[in-house]
Amino acid sequence: MNDNPPTFLIVIGVILVLGIGIGVFFWRRRVGYIKSLTDRGWAFESSPTLAIANGLTVPPFGLGFDRSTDEHISGERHGVPFQVFEYKCQVGRFRVAAMRLQLPLPELFLTTTGARPGAQAAQQQSTGQWHVLSDDAEFARAVQAGAGEPVTAFAQANGGIDLSIDGDQLVVLGAPKEAAELERFLDAMVAIARALDPRALDGFRRPEPERWVGFYRRPHWQFRDRDDTLMSVVEVTQGGQNHRIVNVVSCEVGPLPFVAFKHHWQTTRTVTSTDSNGHTTTRTETDNHEESIFDMSLGVPTPYLEVTGNRALGKWFGRGDRVESELAAFNDRFDVRSDVPKFASDVIHPRQIEYLMQVQPIPFSMGGGRIRVAVPQHDLAVIDHTVAFMYGFLTRIPEFVWQDLGADAPDFDGDGRPGPTLYSSST
Known part of the structure; x- marks a missing residue:
């Protein structure tokens, strides 16, 4: 009788031993890496939230909806606060180092690799071996005059530089992973940050950036990757299950707060089928649904008014009464309905009609x-496009209409006043 174990058991045993050995190796390597960071007094978080990017909106930040963060390191270097993390967005994946400046400054890029994807700043004259992008030529010259020497040293030590000024933070892409290399990288950043002297740059000071995840060149817009609390605030399709509200864009300052998002949900249905032998079976199928929502708050209750394309049955069906203008071409193009026809006539006056005919908006309603x-x-x-259209539409509503509603005409030029807080997350 052969007492030797079968060959396949030996193979399985070898594979298990190798797997355990490899797992232990990578675990010890990971533990050692984290210790190399914490030994320097830095904090490490393996799965940070998007909130670590609060206040950063200059590309690669502030672009699109597909955003995520990973591997967050934070601390101080020579008294200057910093954070390093992995950042993913629609234009790529980056290892970012961000360091706090002594004052908030205009947007600027200084890079040896060319313009970053998504950047809109203008090209400026360079005093070194780099590209400079900024909408303020005088500020670009001041930055290069003050920080040109440490920027050159950084580029020489790291084989180039990809730097931006994002509000009150200095951001550099391409941060190394290993602690010793990162330490040298941060030291070179500190030299640049300190060279941006507030005494020389105070004339370029900007307002403090909002501490939220925002959008590039849209200073009042906020982003949340998910916020199911809006189900109880904004009218959405009910029924079904597994409701999710994702990619939320909201604005809560100025006269026209709005929220826009994607709503996903599922429904189930029972399907009965009969095969060729007459056997009947039933099964449950799940259907996925989605809708795009744009909801704006006026803060002033109004009668119901809707403006849609000229629907085939629009003259006979719909909420309220159909209101026609004296312009036949407008009546052929649009259906206007309201439960207070006078309100509709006051709002859809000749100048408003001219605007609607020119813009050809998608259907909307107010109430x-x-x-x-x-x-x-x-x-x-x-x-x-929708925000711009609604601005044009609402600014054409006569002042007496607002007065009839018991309100002053909104300040549509915007003065930074907080609007009604209707769309903020409670989480």
């Missing part, structure tokens, strides 16, 4: 202090 726009998709370009 009870809210405006709902039937956006075709959840997209930043669509949101930009």
